[in-house]
Amino acid sequence: AQSVTQLGSHVSVSEGALVLLRCNYSSSVPPYLFWYVQYPNQGLQLLLKYTSAATLVKGINGFEAEFKKSETSFHLTKPSAHMSDAAEYFCAVRGLVDNQFYFGTGTSLTVIP
Amino acid sequence: ETGVTQSPTHLIKTRGQQVTLRCSSQSGHNTVSWYQQALGQGPQFIFQYYREEENGRGNFPPRFSGLQFPNYSSELNVNALELDDSALYLCASSPPGQGAFGANVLTFGAGSRLTVL
Numbered sequence: 001a002q003s004v005t006q007l008g009s010h011v012s013v014s015e016g017a018l019v020l021l022r023c024n025y026s027s028s029v030p031p032y033l034f035w036y037v038q039y040p041n042q043g044l045q046l047l048l049k050y051t052s053a054a055t056l057v058k059g060i061n062g063f064e065a066e067f068k069k070s071e072t073s074f075h076l077t078k079p080s081a082h083m084s085d086a087a088e089y090f091c092a093v094r095g096l097v098d099n100q101f102y103f104g105t106g107t108s109l110t111v112i113p
Numbered sequence: 114e115t116g117v118t119q120s121p122t123h124l125i126k127t128r129g130q131q132v133t134l135r136c137s138s139q140s141g142h143n144t145v146s147w148y149q150q151a152l153g154q155g156p157q158f159i160f161q162y163y164r165e166e167e168n169g170r171g172n173f174p175p176r177f178s179g180l181q182f183p184n185y186s187s188e189l190n191v192n193a194l195e196l197d198d199s200a201l202y203l204c205a206s207s208p209p210g211q212g213a214f215g216a217n218v219l220t221f222g223a224g225s226r227l228t229v230l
Contacts, residue, residue, distance in 0.1 A: 012154055032217050041219030043117070043203055044156070051217055090155050094217060101146075101219060103155035 002027050002095045004074075006104035014112045019063075019078040021107045023091030026072065033074045033092040034101075035065055039087045047089075050074060061085070086111045117141055117222035119204050125228045126194050133227045134189040136204030142220065144207040145187040147179060150224070151200045162187055190226075199229045 007022040011061050025031060036044040048059025065076045070080040074091060091104040118137045124165040126132050138145050141154055144163045148156035158171035162181035176192040185206070 040222070043223045044217070044219070045221070049217060098169065100158050100161075100171065102158070105155045106153075
């Protein structure tokens with residue numbers, strides 16, 4: 001089965017600072033990769049996805065992620081954090097054999113005013 | 114267009130009981146999948162339904178079962194509840210694409226939070 005590893009279960013940044021959330025995947029071939037955001041008491045919302053097109057993927061709310069095959073990484077970034085970005089972020093991979101979605105354990109982002 | 118709706122939003126059961134959770138998929142979506150999200154964890158795939166048949170299953174025992182109806186809505190049933198079944202249960206729907214496995218889009222509902230005492 002494929003998997004993703006999210007480094008850092010908690011990340012704190014100051015408002016206006018760079019946001020960097022890390023995700024590494026395990027796959028022998030380039031998979032489909034996703035970032036989802038979950039606000040308290042809500043379901044998951046898709047931020048962006050990589051499906052073997054451009055390696056730099058732009059998503060909603062100013063987030064973007066870069067697929068790096070050599071590093072098996074798909075880190076999420078945002079140049080300037082906003083208070084409303086405080087949430088739980090999940091990286092996910094879709095298996096090319098079983099077509100299932102596998103989620104990481106999540107990174108909780110805190111934005112300090 | 115309406116999104117994915119789930120009911121109930123919260124419920125409390127005791128060990129050994131049975132529970133049924135319901136999900137209405139987003140308009141135009143024909144594939145439904147269910148996930149279990151334990152506290153502090155990412156969602157874990159339970160199973161997926163397409164054309165009223167289960168076409169994918171994660172590492173969950175048979176006491177987790179489901180149904181999909183002709184209108185693409187779905188139910189998740191859990192028998193003989195255990196304390197570890199306490200979690201947020203998320204339903205997600207996908208539009209047609211990639212055959213029986215849906216497109217690379219998951220639209221999630223807000224979930225049903227189950228507490229087993």
